[in-house]
Amino acid sequence: MSDITLITNARLVNEGEIFESDLLIRNGRIETIASQISAPEGATVVDAAGRHLLPGMIDDQVHFREPGMTHKANIHTESRAAIAGGVTSFMDMPNTKPPCVNAAELANKRAIAAKSAAANWGFYFGATNDNIEDIRSMDTSLVCGLKIFMGASTGNMLVDDDDTLAAIFRDCRVPISTHCESTPMIQANLEKALEKYGDDIPVEEHPYIRSEAACYASSEKAVALAKEHGARLHVLHLTTARELELFEPGPMAGKQITAETCIHFLHFSADDYPTLGNLIKCNPAIKMRSDRDGLLAGVREGRIDILATDHAPHTLEEKALTDYRKAPSGLPLVQDVLLASLELAHQGHLDLAEVITKIAHNPAIRFEVENRGFLREGYAADLVLVDLDTPTTISRDRVLSKVGWSPFEGRTFGSSINSVWINGALAFDGEKVIEHGAAQPLTYTR
Structure with a gap:
């Protein structure tokens, strides 16, 4: 060649x-x-x-499941799917088994990728309630950012200690990316659903259990912490129109606090649960049509700076579980994300250049990626x-994803x-x- x-x-x-x-x-x-x-x-x-x-898409939020969950996916299979979808670089989340919360596990993931990744790769360092010293001492040249689960999701990495959160926002030397949902509020909503439905909670309850209020309370807390400590904050996968008021409109240049939404939140709404069920169950939840429309407006206004996938594959057998509490949350999306993003231009929601800004330019700027994300000489x-x-x-x-299905089929x-x-x-x-x-x-x- x-x-x-x-x-x-x-x-x-x-x-x-x-x-x-x-x-x-x-x-x-x-x-x-x-x-x-x-x-x-x-x-x-x-x-x-x-x-x-x-320019190739930089997906700032994927879960390629390796190590520890390779029956669902691995870095090789999912990076191949990414390439076929126009994603040339990915940033993988730390909630693997074991989690990437120390230098040894980061080195292990980097070694796996060096042997098997088909697309360019980066990894997040994960925060826990007790690894603040690892965060302070991490090699910032080896990570794209720090991930904080301020709401419980897949994996056991919830950070809910206020003193720990304050220390992280004060001392972290790389961009902080947060999953924002209030776990106590979600648990209270789940208890109410159990009282009403018993063990037969319908998936249509998902956006009410993982509610707008739970998202807003956590996002508001993260933004307040970032402002108090001068941290660089990137709030991941916004799902509600209400959260948009926390973020400034306009171009991303100069912003300390930025936001992202994922492509499925712009194409699906709660109206799709009756037909797609668990196939579109994810955390945070796909919410109302009014939220979808609000998010589209937020992308246009620049309150949302980045589009990503939160690619999180689960097998069809797992998705077929009928117990709401056992059916896993997450969608495989890297192979479809560019086409689905370009569709926003076809539909008149964004112009083509704006789409490219959200999927390539802004991820490169936000995470300080060197010499990628633009069509530039050199x-x-x-x-x-x-x-x-x-x-x-x-x-x-x-x-091409190992799980073999797409919510966009x-x-x-x-x-x-x-x-x-x-x-x-x-x-x-x-x-x-x-x-x-x-x-x-x-x-x-x-």
Whole structure:
């Protein structure tokens, strides 16, 4: 395979602009962006034929389940699915088994990824009620950020000690990402549901058990802590319109406190529980149609800075459990996220350049990712070529995640992914993933 690739006749989408250009890749980097580039000797030439060339998506929130839960997924399978979905870099969460809450477990996860990741990789360090010294001493060059579960979810990593939270927000030297739900409020709502339904709680109760009030109370607390201690805070997976009032509108530049929502919260609502049931059960919960509409407005206004997946695969057998308390929460989404994000442009909710800002530029800025997330000369050639005029229907036979299903099955999105490059190597040709060992660990400008 040539170390030189010339992409001609493309429409580049980058930094708020869409423009016709050629792009030359040499030795894994974008060497030249210009209106007409002559092909160097030995170059592989790709005629984009007017299709759109994007920076690869950086997904700042995935659960690839390794180590400890590899019957559901692993770094290799899920990173392959990510590549097929236009996600060229991922940031994996710490609630594995054992959890990534010390230097030894971080080193273990990095070693696994170095051998098996098909996309560029980064890892969060996890907070607990008793690892503040590990947080203070962690090597900040090796982590994308710190994850705090301020609400209990998958895994046993709830941080609910106020003194510990204050110390973390005061002393942490990397961006803090939070899962915000009030566990006491959720538990009280669950007790009420048990009184009403016994062991037959319907999944339609999920957005009331993991309620708007529970989300707001926790997000409000996180924002207050960040303001008190001057911390860099990123609140993950917003699900309610009410929470938006906690965040400033406008471009992300200069913000200390930012917010994210996930693609499923913009495409599903509580109206979908009767047909999809546990397949869309996740934490925090998909809520009302009015919340979905509010989140879309929040994305447009810039109160929500980043779109991500919270990719969290569970097997169909697990999802089929009828006991509400036992059926797990989480959706596999990395293979569908770019198409579903581009659909927001097709539907008129965002323009195309805004979509790219939310999925590539802003994650790179928020987490200080070095030389990725933009189409710039000298940057890593993580690229996605898309056809905005050729639809894709989501079917089970195309799913690459180990669990083998998608909540979007049966939906048709208006775009298709033609090619994906990882560090200049063709990694997806529109039909199959091609592994060259080209993936690299994310590095950070700290």
